[in-house]
Every structure is written in C-alpha cells, then in structure tokens.
Amino acid sequence: MNQLQAILKQYWGHEAFRPVQEEAIQSVLDGRDTLVLLPTGGGKSVCFQVPTLASEGVCIVVTPLIALMKDQVEQLRRRNIPAAAIHAGLNRHEIDIILDNCIHGHTRFLYVSPERLRTDIMQERTKQMKVCLLAVDEAHCISSWGYDFRPAYLLIAEFRTLLPGVPVMALTATATAEVQADILEKLEMQRPRVFKQSFARANLSYSTFREESKERKLYQILSKVPGTAIVYARTRKRTQQVADWLNTQGLRADYYHAGLPHRDRSDKQTAWLRNQVRVMVATNAFGMGIDKPDVRTVVHLDLPNTLEAYYQEAGRAGRDGRKAYAVALFNAKDIEDLLGSVERKYPPVELVRRVYQSLANYYKVPVGGGELASFDLDVHAFTGTFGLPLSETHFALKLLENEGFLQLSEEYYASAKLHFLVDNRQLYDFQLRYPDYDAFVKLVLRMYGGELFTEYVKISEIELGQTYYASTKEVQQRLRFLEERSIVAYQPQRDKPQLTFLTPRFDAEQLPLNVYAIGRKKELDQQKAEAVIHYAQHERQCRSLLLLQYFNEHDGQPCGQCDVCLRQRKASAGHEAGLDLSQQILVHLHQHGSLAPRALSQAFQQVPEKQVLTALRHLLEREIVHYDDQGNLILNPNHSL
Template sequence: MTDLLPILKHYYGYDAFRPVQEEAMRSVLDGRDTLVLLPTGGGKSLCFQVPTLAREEGVCIVVTPLIALMKDQVEQLKKRGIQAAAIHSGMSRREIDVTLDNCVHGGLRFLYVSPERLRTEIMIERTKLMKVSLLAVDEAHCISAWGYDFRPAYLLIAEFRDLLPGVPIIALTASATADVQADILDKLEMKQPQVFRQSFARANLSYSTFYEENKERKLLQILTNVPGTSIVYVRTRRRAQQVAEWLSRQKIRADYYHAGLPYADRSAKQMAWQRGQTRVVVSTNAFGMGIDKADVRSVVHLDLPASLEAYYQEAGRAGRDGKKAYAVALYNHKDTDDLAQAVERQYPPIQTLRRVYQALANYFKLAVGAGEFTSHSLDMHEFVNTFGLNLSETHYALKLLQEEGFLQLSDAINESSKLHLLVDKQQLYDFQIRYPDYDSFLKMLLRMYGGELFSEYVRISEGEIGRAFYAQLPEVANRLRFLQEREIIDYEKRRDQPQLTFLTPRFDAEHLPLNIFEIENRKDRDLRKVGAVVHYAQHPTQCRTLLLLDYFDERDGQPCGVCDNCLKRQKSATVHEDSDALRQQLVVYLHNNGPISPRALSEAFGKVPEKNLLQVVRKLVEQELVLYDEQGKLTLNAAQLS
C-alpha cells in the first residue's frame, strides 16, 4: 500500500490528513468512482492532487468552472514544484495547442479545463493521446439544476468520460443537498461510487445574524471586538470600494476587490492581504475561492447572499486553522426585499435573450452556422449603445445565455501579456547570429523568464522588460512584434476588454434553442433559495449551525453553543436562574427585616442592578406574595405565604 503521508509532507508541509481525506484518496487509488463532500477549507483539492502524485506518471484532468480559480490552483501547484497548466477561453488556439502537447509529451501532471472545452475537437483528439490517470470534477454541484450555480456545460463530462475507459472520476463539492448529491452521481454516471462526507458543522465557527439599519457602525464594532484578518462581502463592486475607503478613514487597513479589476491589481491586493499588509478585504463574491489563508478570524456579510450554499462557502473561509472565528450576517428589511427583486432581474424575458443574441451576431458580423469557439473583445457600453439595449438587462441576458451554453464571458480583463518561444535552442542561436542587435534582448528575456519560454506561454510585463533593457515601452513592443513577425516568438498582447467566446455555431435568434421550461424552474428554485436565506437570517431561536445542517439534510447535529441564538438561550437561562435566586433572597430579607421602603431595599441589595431588582419585586407584587402597606413600604403577605 502506497504511503501517502510523505507526499503530503513533501509537497504541502502537512503532518497529518484531515478527516475523510485519506479514505477518499485510497478510493481513488483503488480505481473507484468517488464523491467527496467537504466543507469549505476541508482540503478538497488534496483529495485528487495527492493520489495523482502518488502515481509515477499520468495526467489528472481537472474540470472547474472559474478561470480565476483554475489559474490560482495552477500557480499554487507550480510554486510547489508540480507541473500544471490550464486551458480556458482567454487563450489563443496556438497557446492551447502548446499546452495540450505538453500534456502528451511534456510531463504535465495536472491540466485544468473549463467544462466548455471538453467537446472541442482539439481537446478530444489530444486526450486520446494522453496517459490520463484521473478525472476530477471540482465544484461538482454545478452539474445539478438543483444546485445554486448550475452550468449546463457540466453535462458534457459524462460523454467525455467515454474517452477515458478504466479511468476513475472524483467529484468534489463543499455544499450539496441530498437532491444535488443524487444528481451528481446520476449525471456523472458514477459506477458503484464511494461517498465520503464530513459533517457540515464547524465547531470553531460562531454564526450570528443581526438586524441593523446602520450596518457600517455595526461592522466597525465587529472589527474592533474581533482582532485579526477579515473578509467583508458586499453585493456590488461600487459598494466594495466605498466600504473599504470608509474603513480606511476609520484607521483600519482595508482594501477592495472585485472581478472587474485588472489582473495585476487583483493579484497585488490578494497578496497584500495574504501577507497581512491589508487586514480587511471588502469584496464581491469574486474573492476567496481557492485562496489558502487559514487565519481569517471573521467573515462579515454586509449584504445577504442569494443562497445558503453561497453563504456557507463564503462564511467558511473564516477559521480554517481550527481556532475560534466568527461569521456574521447583517440585514434589514430592504435586504430581504432586494434579494427577491434581484432574482427577478436575473431572469429577463425570453424575447430579450433573443434580441441580445441577435445583437451579438450583428455586432461581431457572424453568419448563421459560423463562429463556434471564436473569441471577441466586448465593449459593453459601445455594444448596448449601438443597439439601444438596457445595460443591466443585457448583463443578465448574457449570463443566462452563458448558463444555457451558447457563450462564455471571461474575466480576463487587463490580464498580463504572454510570451512563448516557437523555436528550439539551436534555431534561437542561429537567429541571434543573424540578428546581433537582438542577441542581448533575447538573452535578457531568457534571464527574466527562464527556460519555460521554450515549453509554454509565460506571463510577462512589458514595463519590467523595458526597465531591465533600459528601453521605453514603444521600443519593447516593436522588438516583440519584430520577433513575432519572424516566428521566433508568439506574443499574446494583453487584452483591455472582456472576452466573449461563442461556444456553438451561431443560431438564428428566433430559433435559438432555449430551454424555457428549465429557465422558469431555475427562477423558482432561486426564489426558494432566497426564502431559505431570509428564514435563516430572521430565525429568532434556532441554533444557526442546526439551521444550516438541516438545509444540507444533516439531521443528527447538536446545538453549537456559540452562535447568537445559542448564546441568547444560555443568557436567558442564566438570567432566569439568577432571578429565582434573587427572589428567594428578597423573601428571606423581608421576613427578617419587616416592612421596608423600596429605597432602603435597593440600598440593601446595592450589588444587584436596580433594573433586575425592580423586575423581581414587581413580579412578587403581581403574585401578591409582597404587598405595599399604608406607609408605602414593602412587606410579606403572610396569608399567601401560609
């Protein structure tokens, strides 16, 4: 039996496995189809990474829905000395070609792909040539229409499996109800699957919700009372920036983050937070996925999320180190109304979808039947102005068209430029002899970015190259273009706009095969999910952990004892016990000291808060155990006591 612990220690620095991790890894190594349900921070990625590394060779193909997530995971693996790459819609065909060649011949161990890529001809043909050891499906809840982030492209995975006879599949998710789990097993056609599940309960995480009209004031109070790193989630990009700037004025080291920022800015902000230079990140839900930071002490939702699945994942980024942490949701009546209205906005009329799709075809001049897997820069403001569309409605129409599998919008805005050498070392040397003016420039590129330039596309910075070569940006750009024209390099200049990729040949808009019935079903499910969030936030008594466990069909949990409702219940019980004790003391005191004025009684019980004393006295009077005599003094009612 392969000893997995040395691999865990060597590559990841951990001395022991977390619950169910090793069992899931053994299942994979035994060739079993495996479903893993681990809470956020439970170490899902290790469940497919360690068994892949335990084998001497073979590629693990990882299907994941988010470009940002796959890039982050690839970078993390590379930092550990593990060869990994990703394929996504922001890449050119030549770049994809080189990456897939490296999977076949270059010793890559992990290939991350978006689900839409699985049915491309180049992916299918190269997969046939690969030695694939494992197929991993991350965020597996996306395959289920019952899930909170349904992606129709995930339904392609079962068909893709036919290319991999005898290769096991592992599906992983942090949040799945019983319906979603059943859907995952069915849609992935998992055979005699092994299911490993860790409880969704987090003993170290204290959940709380508060009704607040002044949320910023409450947020400041939380950050003052709970020292350490924090994430604050809000609904919009503008609000993220406003709240971060407000916190900075309150002398808290805060920054904002959202998917619309340039890649370099996002990386810098994330790194500053991970290193502790920034204490609080205020973000949309774009922040946190796949980020490995264990010491987050608080996660605050300044706006309620649209589902309990999303809330559980985001809140679960607190306390991954197992130490006490806090997940706080703040809400008011406007929030609960806004959630339902937001769902309505997310589902524009079907005719709007057809109109936007037709406008895209006209904008990019695509004929019916053309355009499959072509990518285009999309200037949203120019697009909506050209066709007289509403910006917000168009945004949601594009999202729905993406969910229906017709197109994909990448978040690769202002991503770094990329460079790849198209020649081998001998051919490069020959070129340097023929063009001596480029000799020092090419040597400098190799010093800066290394031999990886020969085997893959490497992110570069024209500004850094200019500083190293003592040249202005126009000269750097001219030199790179010169090399590209002579096919020495392939230079992918950074794009300043979102990229839209058509995933199918262009349809006639009036006959666009939209699944109208399923769209309506998804809308209804989203409204029910909003109802579950509101129920969770407003519940006055039930343990928050038990509310979450019940939502995820885990029925055998125990009250956590640390959420706001559990603490209220404990405090109420304590106050009740204290009141009973004070009542007995008052009866004894009045029995021994005869009639006494309320002021004298208050002085005699000076250590008891006056409010508590008056409540107990009032209760005794209501029960006629204590009376006021003619002088207004308190005395025992002997008739009642007897």
C-alpha cells in the first residue's frame, strides 16, 4: 500500500481509489495544473483532500455555496482533519483567528467564497501562509457558458499571482466543451492535465413521463421501487403539500427547504440519512454535499432549469453502484412555466437599479462604503417600505448577485457563537472579582472546551440554560455581561437571511451592469431550457445518450434501461411475436385450405384476440392472405411458406 492509499484508508476507510482519482492526485503532487471532471458522486473532494494530506501546508478551497463549505468542513473535522471556512456570516475577529491558524499550520483546509479572494486581509494573510494547493470547486461557475455563472470566480487568476509555483486543481461534475475551455483559459492554467470520467451511469435508469396527475404517478413509482427516495419540487409550499399527502398514503415522508430553521433542517436530514424517513420532498436546496449512497429513486415533480442541474440532482441516486431510478414528470404547463421562468429571471435594468438604490437607502450605505458589510434581510419589509413588486424584486436581487454586487444567504438560522478573548490567568482573575459568574464560566468551559480560547465555537443558549437551570434570556444577559467586560466575544443566534454588499456601494445610475452580457446570458438560459424540454419530450433516443451527447460524449451505447430503450425493446419483442404469430396463421391456413375468420380466431384462442386481428390485418394488407367468394380466408397462391 503506497502513501496515498494509506491516507485514503486512514481517513476515508476505502481500500482503493475510484477511476481517475489517483491519476489526478498524482498530477497536482507533480506540480501540474489539473482539471478534474467527475460525475456527481464520483468523489471529487478526495482529489484535492488526499494530496493536501500528503503534503505540507494548507489547501485553499474556493467554493460558491456557504452550505457546501460548511458541510465539507464538518465532514473533515469528523475525520479529525483541521478545517475552517470563511464566509459572510463571520465578523472580522473570527476571520482573524481562522487566518492566523492557517499561517501557524493549525489548519489544513481553508474554504472561502470567490468574493473573499479580493479582500485585503485575505490577500495579505495568504502571503504569510504555506499553501500547497489551490482547489477550485464547482469550477463551471467561472464560465458564462456554465449553468451557474459566478463573476467573482474571474478573480482567481489574479489571486494565483500570490501563490507562485502552487498548482491549481479545478473540479466540476458538469461541463460542456465550451465550459471546459473557459475554465482552462480563465484560470490561466499552465500545461494543464485534464482527467475526465464518463458521465454514463450504468446503474441509473432515466425516464420521463407526461402526466397530468403527478402525485398518482409518484405514488406508483415509490410503491414499485423500494428504498430511500428524494422528490424534488420547485416551491417550498409544494414540498410540504406533497410530503403530507405521501404520509396519508402510508409512505414515511418529510419536507425540506432553505426557509426552515437550521435545527429543523438538520433534524430532518439526519432522520432521512438514518432511514427513519424514507422519502424527502425538497427544493434543490437539499442534497448538496450529502453522502447517502443507497438512494434508490430521485423523482422531479417539476422540470429543472438546466440539464446540468438535472444531471447533478438525478445523480444522487444509486451512488452505491446498485440499480437506481431517475424520473422526471412533466406536463404542458411545466414547459410553459420553464420558458416563462427565463423571462422572469431578467427584469428590466431600470428595476434592477431601483432595487439597488433602495437597498442602499434601506441600510443607509453611503456611496463608496459598505464593502463586505452584511445585513439581515426581510424581503417583505424591504419591498413594502419602497413599494417594490415582490417577485420582480427577488429576481432583481438574484441578478445583482450574479453580477457580483451582492451575496444572498438563504440560511434562516445561524447558531450563537462564543470566543474567549482572555487567557486562563485573566479569566481566573475575573472569576475571583465576580464570584457570581464562577459557576457559569466553568459550565461554559465544561460544555464547549478549550477551543473557546482559539476560535469561535457554536453554542446553544437553550442547552446552557437547561444545564444552568436558567432561562434563555438570563443566559443571554450573562453572556452580554461577559462581552461588555471584554472577557468574551458573543454573537447571539440569527434567524433572518443575510445580504452582503460585495463591492463598495455604487451610485445606482452608475452601477456597471453589463447589459450585453446579461442579454447573452438570457439567450443561453433559453437554450438550456429548450434542451431540458427536448430531453423530456424526446421519445426515440436513449435518455442516457441524450445526456451524454449534451456533455459532448458521442461514443456511448444505448443504456437498455431507460423508458425509451424499454419501450423500443418491448415494441421489438412485440414485433417478433407478431411475426411468429403471422407465420403460425399461414401454416394453419396452408393445412386447412380456407377458414372462416371466426374459425381462425378459435384456432388461436390462447392468444389475445387483438394480437390475432393485428397479425391478420398485416397479412391482408400485404396480400399474402385474401378472402375468397364465400368470405373465407385463404392463402395467396403466389405466396410460398
């Protein structure tokens, strides 16, 4: 067993690497820029985590989603690998501590958003770090051809100049040829090596069904296919409605979306992972970073916006290599809604400027100020204050985010956090001066440990209160008392989504919106929506081949298990059976000379009458059999058996 296999075994418990992984790992260890294209569930994170553990220094991981970076950090920590993440929910002191730990070698993985790379503190501290690898996750976001373009990814090439000689590894699960070329160019990858695993999933059966009663079809699918399932719905309200309906039908189901409190989402996810809940009905907020290999079915009740998104979400089925099913249900209204959603995503530029100006007024952010400042966002209160249309404002905010001016966090819950600002001696002095706080301080240290002195630690005011026999309000008052005396830094829990200004605030009239690029992006979104519709409606080509061709794989073979392949096989079998029946009819007529139609039908009474009539009609149409003057069936004398 070599060093890389030993690391894989020690931390992940696997004996061997999956295809492509070890070659990609060796590539960056050789100092080569590397692009890795692996399908969902292919083990992308191992490709940058293993070489980091085989090297000295920290790996900086650029990733677009706060939820994804938090999940990966938690997974690494569970494996006793020191990791941290910097995101918009942290204050400057928290960021200071995290970056210092990276400089002093206490952290092996630092996860950051692409927007973070432009900040002075990130750039200055990076110069002091020993960085062994720069990993760019979800690298398709760097391309305007990608399905989730993120302009801040364009900052990475500039950031690389701070890391001379450090290789970059870009990773994605979904990239067309245009996106691959864009990634290599925009990251300025030098002599890059590209490792790609086929997007074919031999164990995954794809199907689409045009259905007016989707719930009924969903119940049929879940009743027929046992095991864990994910059901994707477009709206939060619909996730709860469908989950409630499934429960009335005797199927254990729950619902999940980004608007739920953090604890609820965590509890629901844990119950599903432990198979206490069989079906999770969710928006696309569910599934990212979740490692559950035995999902047998993924059903989309609504068509996704892109085939890239569909491939990722459907690919959460069957990661254990066993047979699994990906089903998309649609009707005429879905197709209309999908095309309409592209129009709604691009509100008039005048409205976008008005929303931006209203945000600046709402949060009192002056021109030139507010960079990386975060605020609680109550969309209903905001739109009500300025008389803005709710739906259009939502899409204007998303467009401002895509243009790199804002960052929106849909997390509706952030745990309380605590960090001790003093050392043990100073804390002991405080306890002597304030004996009423001695027991409380000792309890906090006992519950959350010595890490309180080195970093911010998530705490629960409720659990502290239950253990201290005090109300949550009293616990919060005591923590504020400690903060006022500079003993701790305390952040109470938040329960509203966050909005962060990523750039200094512009005058709204001078906001540098790239109108041409926005128009081009709209055209691309329309093309992607049309590709989804083509996939859903197509009835002649293997669905797996349709997906492979979309991702520029043109040498695949029909899967033999999608709805199209099964229908064609059934038709072929029926055709062969029909040919066999036709031959039997001809032999029977040859033996008996002529027969009345009813007598012929009785001779084949073991065969469904419809099949007999179909075979006979074909024989009559081809004039192999005809009627005589008495109305009996006879063979054409020119035909030989």
